[in-house]
């Protein structure tokens with residue numbers, strides 16, 4: 001049996017009421033009810049240190 005187009009393994013996708021808007025691994029919206037945030041460079045630097053590929057608040061790519 002083939003898996004569906006489910007490439008991202010982040011647990012955010014299988015949960016409800018995720019506390020973040022974007023998935024840090026694929027930048028897909030995981031909770032549409034969370035408003036988009038305007039992030040600062042510091043917040044992105046911090047998020048990058050946690051090895052998030054994408055920002056969970058605005059969906060911006062942090063690691064290229």
Ligand SMILES: [Zn+2]
Pocket residue numbers: 008009010013023024025026027028
């Ligand atoms: Zn994902």
Ligand SMILES: [Zn+2]
Pocket residue numbers: 038039040044055056057058059060
């Ligand atoms: Zn951000």
